Amino acid sequence: MAVNYSAKEEADGHPSGGVGMPGGGAVGGGGGGGGAVKTRKPDNTAFKQQRLPAWQPILTAGTVLPAFFIIGLIFIPIGIGIFVTSNNIREYEIDYTGTEPSSPCNKCLNVSWDSTPPCTCTINFTLEHSFESNVFMYYGLSNFYQNHRRYVKSRDDSQLNGDNSSLLNPSKECEPYRTNEDKPIAPCGAIANSMFNDTLELYRIDNDTRTPITLIKKGIAWWTDKNVKFRNPTGDGNNLTALFQGTTKPVNWPKPVYMLDSEPDNNGFINEDFIVWMRTAALPTFRKLYRLIERKNNLQPTLQAGKYSLDIAYNYPVHSFDGRKRMILSTISWMGGKNPFLGIAYITVGSICFFLGVVLLIIHHKYGNRNTSADIPN
Secondary structure (H helix, E strand, O other): OOOOOOHHHHHOOOOOOOEEOOOOOEEOOOOOOOOOOOOOOOOOOOOOOOOOOOOOOOOOHHHHHHHHHHHHHHHHHHHHHHHHHHHOOOEEEEEOOOOOOOOOOHHHOOOOOOOOOOEEEEEEEEEOOOEOOOEEEEEEEEOOOOOOHHHHHOOOHHHHOOOHHHHHOOOHHHOOOOEEOOEEEOOOOHHHHOOOOOEEEEEEEEOOEEEEOOOEOOOOOOHHHHHHHOOOOOOOOOOHHHHOOOOEOOOOOOOOHHHOOOOHHHOHHHOHHHHHHHOOOOOOOEEEEEEEEOOOOOOOOOEOOEEEEEEEEEOOOOHHHOOEEEEEEEOOEOOEOOOHHHHHHHHHHHHHHHHHHHHHHHHHHHHOOOOOOOOOOO
């Protein structure tokens, strides 16, 4: 801040070169060795002085009306195409919760996590239409809040990534599923502890003969999850029992993590069923990929229309929190799974824009040329 002095003050002996400051130098005019005067004025650039060129559209009937009609004419055909494509996707869903007394799975309704032997039930169903392309089998859960904050945080990503120190000393975020009987839990946390463990098997019934449908359990997880985020502990990959020595299984699991599968490349932390479950859902009603049914040749559909049966090893309890369990068979298209909402949204927005365009055109035609000049009295 500059300091000015009057002539009287100079006559009284005050220095005219400025006010001295500790460490040398001076503030104000005069005096040698002083630094540059500091200022808060922005630099003289087009950006900082707000001299950049700007464009502001002038909204007139000649620009607004064509925009409404163009949006409507583009969105409506896109919406119809997406809606028709979605409706062409085959999907069949079975609710096997067993709350209805007539359901074959009603006897398993109050099953517990560690029921031995597991409760089994069979549901027969009929496919009215053939499934032509590859078929995806999902399991679905309702009223299950995987998006709860404490639930989402209850995991140790370092442990799941194969860090040996985290394997024996899990993160405190996993509490109360961090240790059991003074042994670290692998994998720790509430997400892993609540892993879906029903077993689903599909059969085709032809002349009272049941033929099993081949269900592929690999290729259901994201590539980044399988190859980047999840790793078994470092060491002898063929001896997972030794790698996980000193740990214990999650409380609700019937067997440890190194016994999830018999194949070494699908066992332990890299088991794809486990990886799919660990990717938490955003909504309380969700589905997760369970198995793949590949089309064997182009001459036969993947699943022919006819009678089928679903064998269920009912292990996962949902009745205690009023949840529901479903099995879904579905094909896909270029836009993914069945989703009629996207097509309906496009059609709705396009129709609204087209309707507004017609209304505004009528208003402009009726009132646009009206003489709005006021008569000035003499």
